Amino acid sequence: MNLVVDIVSWACLVSGGIFCAIGGLGLVRMPDFYTRMHAASVTDTLGAGLILFGLILQAGLTLIAVKLLIIGLLILFTSPAATHALAKAALTRGLKPLLVEEGSPSSKP
């Protein structure tokens, strides 16, 4: 039983790390500011979530697990707020997003 929990937990930790790396790679590969934010949100959600879940499995039923869960909730509430603030500030400042079709009615902010 212990071995099973360990295997699942390590699988979560490793895949969480991989998703963080994918997010970083996307940050480099994406062409403009707004699309880069999409790549960063992979790291925020799936990367951090899987790593936290793996650590919770390692901690077992303790107060540490509860604290890790609270960290996860904190990320779920703060990261969209920060992302939205960044995107809105960029748009207000006049940074034009790279769009696939120019001049269509929906592309004008």
Place this chain on the structure above:
Amino acid sequence: MYALSSALVLYAFWLLLSGYFTAFLMTAGAVSAIAVVALARRMDLVDHEGHPIHLGWRALTYWPWLIIEIVKSAWDVSKIILNPRLPISPNLVRVKTSQKTTVGVVTYANSITLTPGTISVDVKRGEILVHALTREGAAGLEQGEMDRRVTRFEGGH
């Protein structure tokens, strides 16, 4: 009512974070919780918006669905990043919102931002300006499944 439940939640939070159950620390926690609620009352912050207890049970059905959506779209965005051709089609769309309360609109906007591939850029009454990484992501949002679920979550129906 809101003051009482805020104080209880704060006290539970203190106990969880401290982890020491001695008489002195438990009393200190109770005093801090009551002091924080008293200060918040003076600042007029203790209301249904700052402490939405009426949403409590419905969150249990909305959050698991949201987490599954996040995992699905994070997987899609990861595949796009790893694809050598980088098949993105970034676009801006306006999404209608059907929520009545501010908490509902904020929940919807945050849910959009939280799912990788879509970011809510500007929130106005009745609509949200969304930047989507792909056209499929924007189309999925325009079908309005998330909108309906958030409205049900805030208690519209």
